[in-house]
Amino acid sequence: MPEIVITEFMDENAVDRLKQAFDCTYDPTLVDRPEELADVVADARALIVRNRTQVRGALLNAGAKLECVGRLGVGLDNIDVAACKARDIEVYPVTGANDLSVAEYVITCTTSLLRGAYLGTESVIAGDWPRQSMMGRELAGKTLGLIGFGAIAREVAGRALGLGMDVIAYDPHLDATDPAWQQARNVSLDEIAELSDVISLHVPLNESTRHLVDTGFLTAMKDDAIVINAARGGVVDDTALARALLENIIGGAALDVFEVEPLTAGAGAKFAGAKNFIATPHIAGVTVESNVRVSHLIADKVLAKLGASA
Ligand SMILES: NC(=O)c1ccc[n+]([C@@H]2O[C@H](COP(=O)([O-])OP(=O)(O)OC[C@H]3O[C@@H](n4cnc5c(N)ncnc54)[C@H](O)[C@@H]3O)[C@@H](O)[C@H]2O)c1
Secondary structure (H helix, E strand, O other): OOOOOEEEOOOHHHHHHHHHHHHEEEEOOOOHHHHHHHHHHHHOOOOEEOOOOOOOHHHHHHHHOEEHHHEOOOOOOEEEHHHHHHHEEEEEEOOOHHHHHHHHHHHHHHHHHHHOOOHHHHHHHHOOOOOOOOOOOOOOOEEEEOOOOHHHHHHHHHHHHHHOEEEEEOOOOOOOOOOOHHOOEEEEHHHHHOOOOOEOOOOOOOOOOOOOOOHHHHHOOOOOOEEEEEEOOOEEEEHHHHHHHHOOOEEEEEEOOOOOOOOOOOHHHHHHOOEEEEEEEOOOOOOHHHHOOOOHHHHHHHHHHOOOOO
């Protein structure tokens, strides 16, 4: 029986390092077979997951010998951290290792949605020449409103400033004297809605942030402003957002995260026909480069914990 079980995708070189030191099962489809996973984990000392494996209840009970859980990402919503702590199981997130990927995702969505250049391909190759209808917008001089001004938001702010955007942010938990405010003007949530051309969310999901972007907020936004959620599903009211897009109350949106993930075809249907809308499957933090960084960081931590030389 394996000492290390990996249930979701991980960089192969990092997996090989683990395999050289310990008996290791790597099966990125195990997450979809919870009963089999519960059997495989019986002798495991380390469990490595992304955000889909629910590390709680039955799985934690089945893993009676677990010493650590490696999370190939940041959020710990899928892990019962309190239960792990009660059993002295260490939980390792990879704080910071994919911040840059998320920040670049936000900038990519901003340029895509303001400029709209990607929308031209079909009509141009069909022989249309839609110059006037494809007139896009510049980033320079636009106002970026950040909700939450932690690690990722600051990476976004630095890049947006470099592109000539004005940056404002709302974060009531960040002291007004914090040096981070040199990168952004400290404003209220109402001012974010009222002043921003682009709004990007960078808060955790909790009772204070659930449906922070709801019908009232969307209505208060400029009618050509765009909203990007690469934080957590549920911070935006997806149904209200779909309605706002279809009724042209806002200018566009990008969603990397959804209230229920994976999004089903039924739940996705409310977005059908939405213009200037980008939907991605929770990959803002997942790039070739961040996958390597994140995977090796977790391999280092697990090897150190289980007592092997890396
Ligand atoms: N889509 C992805 O692939 C992906 C990848 C990495 C992180 N994330 C998510 O991005 C989000 C931000 O991550 P981070 O590393 O920057 O976190 P962080 O902890 O560094 O920053 C979060 C900030 O939100 C602020 N905040 C908390 N409640 C708030 C509220 N009610 N209103 C305004 N601000 C509030 C906090 O004060 C903090 O400064 C998290 O939800 C994380 O799970 C998503």
